[in-house]
Amino acid sequence: MKGFIIKEFLHIFRDVRSMIILFGMPVVQVLIFGFTISTEIKDAEIAILDQSKDNITLELSNKILSSGYFLLNDNLTHYDQIEESFKAGKIKEVIIFEDGFARKLEKEHDAHIKVIADASDPNMASLLVNYTAGIVRNYQMQQYENISLPIKITTEPKMLYNPGLKSVFMFVPGVITILLMLISAMMTSISIAREKELGTMEVLLVSPLKPIQILVGKVLPYVLLAFINAITILLLGFFVFDVPIQGSIILLLAECLLFIIMALSLGIFISTVSNTQQTAMMMSLFALMLPTILLSGFIYPIENMPEILQWLSHIMPSKWFIIIVKNIMLKGVGLGYIWKETLILTVMTLIFIGLSVKKFKIRLE
Amino acid sequence: MRTILYILQKEFLQVFRNKVMLPIIFIVPIVQLLILSYTATFEIKNVNLFVVDMDRSPASRELLGKFEGSPFFRIVGYAFSYKSAEEALKKDIADQILHIPQDFGKNLDKNKKAKIRVTTNAIDGSAASLMSVYAISIIMDYNKDIIIDNLGLSGDPEPIKMTFSYWFNPELDYITYMVPGILVLLVTIIGMFLSGMNVVREKEIGTIEQINVTPIKKYQLIIGKLLPFWIIALADLALGLLIARLIFNIPILGNIGLIFFVACVYLLVIQGMGLFISTVTNTQQQAMFLSWFFLVIFILMSGLFTPVKSMTSWAQIINKANPIAYFIEIIRMIMLKGSDFSNIKPLFFALVFYAIISLSLATWRYRKVA
Amino acid sequence: MAENGIIIKAVNLTKKFGNFVANDNLTFEVRQGEIFGFLGANGAGKTTAIRILCGLLKPTSGQIEVAGYDVYKETEKIKRNIGYMSQKFSLYEDLTVWENFRFYGGIYGLSGKEIRKKTGYLLDKLQLTAARDKIISSLPLGWKQKLAFSIAIIHDPKIIFLDEPTSGVDPITRRQFWDMIYETAHEGITIFVTTHYMDEAEYCERVSVMVDGKIVAMDTPRALEDKYHVETMEEVFLKIARG
Numbered sequence: 002m003k004g005f006i007i008k009e010f011l012h013i014f015r016d017v018r019s020m021i022i023l024f025g026m027p028v029v030q031v032l033i034f035g036f037t038i039s040t041e042i043k044d045a046e047i048a049i050l051d052q053s054k055d056n057i058t059l060e061l062s063n064k065i066l067s068s069g070y071f072l073l074n075d076n077l078t079h080y081d082q083i084e085e086s087f088k089a090g091k092i093k094e095v096i097i098f099e100d101g102f103a104r105k106l107e108k109e110h111d112a113h114i115k116v117i118a119d120a121s122d123p124n125m126a127s128l129l130v131n132y133t134a135g136i137v138r139n140y141q142m143q144q145y146e147n148i149s150l151p152i153k154i155t156t157e158p159k160m161l162y163n164p165g166l167k168s169v170f171m172f173v174p175g176v177i178t179i180l181l182m183l184i185s186a187m188m189t190s191i192s193i194a195r196e197k198e199l200g201t202m203e204v205l206l207v208s209p210l211k212p213i214q215i216l217v218g219k220v221l222p223y224v225l226l227a228f229i230n231a232i233t234i235l236l237l238g239f240f241v242f243d244v245p246i247q248g249s250i251i252l253l254l255a256e257c258l259l260f261i262i263m264a265l266s267l268g269i270f271i272s273t274v275s276n277t278q279q280t281a282m283m284m285s286l287f288a289l290m291l292p293t294i295l296l297s298g299f300i301y302p303i304e305n306m307p308e309i310l311q312w313l314s315h316i317m318p319s320k321w322f323i324i325i326v327k328n329i330m331l332k333g334v335g336l337g338y339i340w341k342e343t344l345i346l347t348v349m350t351l352i353f354i355g356l357s358v359k360k361f362k363i364r365l366e
Numbered sequence: 367m368r369t370i371l372y373i374l375q376k377e378f379l380q381v382f383r384n385k386v387m388l389p390i391i392f393i394v395p396i397v398q399l400l401i402l403s404y405t406a407t408f409e410i411k412n413v414n415l416f417v418v419d420m421d422r423s424p425a426s427r428e429l430l431g432k433f434e435g436s437p438f439f440r441i442v443g444y445a446f447s448y449k450s451a452e453e454a455l456k457k458d459i460a461d462q463i464l465h466i467p468q469d470f471g472k473n474l475d476k477n478k479k480a481k482i483r484v485t486t487n488a489i490d491g492s493a494a495s496l497m498s499v500y501a502i503s504i505i506m507d508y509n510k511d512i513i514i515d516n517l518g519l520s521g522d523p524e525p526i527k528m529t530f531s532y533w534f535n536p537e538l539d540y541i542t543y544m545v546p547g548i549l550v551l552l553v554t555i556i557g558m559f560l561s562g563m564n565v566v567r568e569k570e571i572g573t574i575e576q577i578n579v580t581p582i583k584k585y586q587l588i589i590g591k592l593l594p595f596w597i598i599a600l601a602d603l604a605l606g607l608l609i610a611r612l613i614f615n616i617p618i619l620g621n622i623g624l625i626f627f628v629a630c631v632y633l634l635v636i637q638g639m640g641l642f643i644s645t646v647t648n649t650q651q652q653a654m655f656l657s658w659f660f661l662v663i664f665i666l667m668s669g670l671f672t673p674v675k676s677m678t679s680w681a682q683i684i685n686k687a688n689p690i691a692y693f694i695e696i697i698r699m700i701m702l703k704g705s706d707f708s709n710i711k712p713l714f715f716a717l718v719f720y721a722i723i724s725l726s727l728a729t730w731r732y733r734k735v736a
Numbered sequence: 737m738a739e740n741g742i743i744i745k746a747v748n749l750t751k752k753f754g755n756f757v758a759n760d761n762l763t764f765e766v767r768q769g770e771i772f773g774f775l776g777a778n779g780a781g782k783t784t785a786i787r788i789l790c791g792l793l794k795p796t797s798g799q800i801e802v803a804g805y806d807v808y809k810e811t812e813k814i815k816r817n818i819g820y821m822s823q824k825f826s827l828y829e830d831l832t833v834w835e836n837f838r839f840y841g842g843i844y845g846l847s848g849k850e851i852r853k854k855t856g857y858l859l860d861k862l863q864l865t866a867a868r869d870k871i872i873s874s875l876p877l878g879w880k881q882k883l884a885f886s887i888a889i890i891h892d893p894k895i896i897f898l899d900e901p902t903s904g905v906d907p908i909t910r911r912q913f914w915d916m917i918y919e920t921a922h923e924g925i926t927i928f929v930t931t932h933y934m935d936e937a938e939y940c941e942r943v944s945v946m947v948d949g950k951i952v953a954m955d956t957p958r959a960l961e962d963k964y965h966v967e968t969m970e971e972v973f974l975k976i977a978r979g
Binding site for chain 3: 368372375382384572582
């Protein structure tokens with residue numbers, strides 16, 4: 002038994018290329034997520050079509066451009082240029098001041114600004130429009146301040162759990178989940194399918210080792226690998242990106258272990274139904290990776306999906322695990338808040354183990 | 367040329383005979399397009415709001431009415447202490463807390479400044495900033511109303527009128543934005559995985575050796591290996607565009623021919639990368655991991671999900687070498703804005719440049735030896 | 737091209753992988769139409785040598801000519817004149833017999849007519865015409881092996897290299913396979929074969945015995961048996977291996 006486990010370890014750790022990928026991938030992914038993925042707006046390129054060119058439009062333009070959100074790309078002179086400059090791709094918004102802006106504002110108390118946003122990216126467009134509107138509104142308020150402001154509500158926005166609005170906070174739990182899934186389920190299913198393909202599984206099965214011992218031996222190295230990886234990501238998140246671990250670390254690691262066991266039993270189950278590496282690979286890729294990324298709430302909030310997909314997401318183990326990790330790490334809650342999710346994962350694990358044992362037995366008979 | 371045809375014939379036979387490959391090539395892309403388009407949305411349709419109204423004055427009720435009337439907000443609960451509201455955030459029952467302090471109404475009546483606290487669950491930073499912006503704009507709106515009430519109709523508090531228009535996607539539909547990008551993803555996966563895996567597979571089963579002892583020229587072999595999946599990927603793109611048009615109603619404002627023209631060049635870049643990976647790996651497992659690794663990085667940085675403009679400057683520089691980013695930008699410009707060739711020229715030539723580099727690298731690395 | 741009927745000529749062929757010497761100063765000649773055997777245990781360096789001769793590997797040093805061409809500079813010309821069959825048989829399992837023939841014939845540059853003619857002839861000889869449209873994976877191992885051999889000679893090569901062609905095949909099929917080799921040799925094609933089955937060595941006209949990358953003996957099987965005063969090549973090999 003011991004010799005067998007050592008053989009499995011050697012198998013995995015000798016494959017340098019796979020090792021580099023397995024350990025390099027999570028690190029690179031977290032770094033990329035941490036440093037690049039962001040939806041904050043800065044230096045969005047805009048064009049201004051100022052038909053009035055008076056001191057108020059200039060002042061407003063300056064206010065908009067000095068906000069840090071916007072960067073002037075072009076001063077347009079004519080309406081016809083708008084479409085062309087959008088098509089050329091750089092400009093995200095065009096701000097148009099009507100002719101005689103200052104005069105109308107003073108005399109008629111009625112001056113118009115038209116904002117056109119490139120809504121091919123709808124979120125970007127609505128944020129830009131909102132920011133622009135906010136700046137203009139502030140400008141007006143300040144004008145009133147001089148006259149004596151009647152009433153003003155100030156809103157104090159508070160961002161809980163992630164004051165810096167860093168996207169790493171969101172991605173660290175997601176990357177951990179994906180990785181545990183990838184290593185545990187995918188690698189085990191492929192490695193067992195490989196032994197089946199090469200015929201070495203038969204050799205193991207006729208040996209005095211019990212089937213359960215074989216499975217444990219196959220699976221143990223991956224448990225260790227997956228665990229090391231999870232800890233690497235947590236450390237990286239903590240030291241490089243200040244992603245806190247508010248809750249109990251022990252609880253977090255225990256939940257990780259539960260998820261790893263769940264993923265391993267899923268991997269074993271996949272390997273019992275597939276005969277070649279390629280099938281195992283494709284099944285893992287399309288049945289595990291895509292749903293893990295898409296339906297788990299890793300990147301995209303589940304609440305906004307169509308009803309069917311929301312239902313589907315309930316049977317994704319990763320969804321429950323991500324909730325658990327986010328809650329422990331970022332909200333700092335205890336088991337009392339996540340017992341339901343933990344229970345679901347446990348039940349799923351038992352189901353997969355049961356199914357694979359059944360399959361495995363049938364095959365042996 | 368005849369030699370290449372023989373390889374093509376053989377590759378197509380193998381693809382069409384393979385029970386696993388066929389669905390991967392034609393069904394998976396469709397499923398992907400359908401599912402991704404619906405799931406990959408940052409659109410915020412509903413904000414679950416928890417209300418802590420300590421004031422319970424007419425003013426606070428009026429403000430709450432505004433929130434109730436908004437299609438974005440759904441009030442999921444009321445509490446009389448901030449603490450229990452925070453509990454609701456913790457339990458994921460609510461996304462946002464609107465906290466109206468005592469004396470809110472009184473302060474407004476006395477023309478004093480009144481405060482409101484909006485607390486948002488910010489674990490998802492991008493969603494949080496949108497939710498926060500929505501809440502603030504409703505409060506601002508209410509503020510404007512009471513100013514008008516207060517001043518009577520004598521003076522307009524906001525003499526500067528703003529009108530907004532959203533071009534190219536007036537409904538602010540997120541699917542319209544995502545589908546062109548997902549099309550790129552689709553052809554990329556087909557191009558990179560299939561052509562790379564194909565060569566490694568022949569390595570693994572040993573047939574590549576048999577081919578290597580034949581007098582076949584390197585370029586013939588490479589063309590023979592790339593062309594089938596080049597054609598298949600273009601067919602997938604056509605299928606994808608059809609679905610985009612018919613099912614998702616995505617406008618294709620620009621020239622479809624131009625999209626395919628760019629795709630032809632783009633696929634060469636991707637396939638060259640796939641081939642290169644196949645030359646440095648020995649098993650399908652390794653090849654898959656390596657392709658997966660690069661794909662994930664390229665895709666994440668490509669601007670498919672989050673705008674490239676929002677990334678750190680070094681990431682933007684790295685993106686200059688990311689072919690996926692170029693094609694996503696081009697296809698969005700052509701489909702959604704109707705850009706023509708002169709608009710995409712610099713991006714297109716960058717792709718041509720990378721196609722040359724990636725194919726030369728793969729050809730150079732590919733050895734007709736064991 | 738090849739002078740005095742010598743078709744393969746190696747002088748001091750050496751191949752190193754890092755510090756490991758896989759082939760150590762091999763010197764030998766093979767005559768046209770000869771069945772030349774390369775004997776040795778697994779890992780003795782047979783496959784490395786055959787790969788060098790086929791142009792799949794570059795030698796570290798030594799002078800080597802195959803079919804009159806230099807292995808350093810003229811590998812592409814060599815490839816035109818040789819056939820190769822590896823231990824793995826190298827047939828596409830998911831294609832039919834005919835599709836395999838057509839593909840390999842095609843990349844050797846045969847015309848469609850030639851391919852059809854040649855395939856018909858070879859299948860007829862194997863009495864496998866009925867299997868023409870069967871998928872390879874459905875065929876028994878012995879058939880696959882014969883088909884792989886036929887494909888290796890579809891372009892009428894001057895030399896055919898067989899790398900452990902009979903590994904994993906039952907004795908009767910092995911016997912039939914060697915009949916096929918004899919027949920081919922009768923047609924004037926040179927056979928270069930590696931094997932670790934000592935009984936097969938008896939079928940060769942000349943054999944060279946390799947141990948740890950070196951050629952330790954080279955002659956006709958009869959001469960070697962006489963030299964070591966034994967009855968079979970098996971015993972010759974055991975004597976040599978024990979030093």
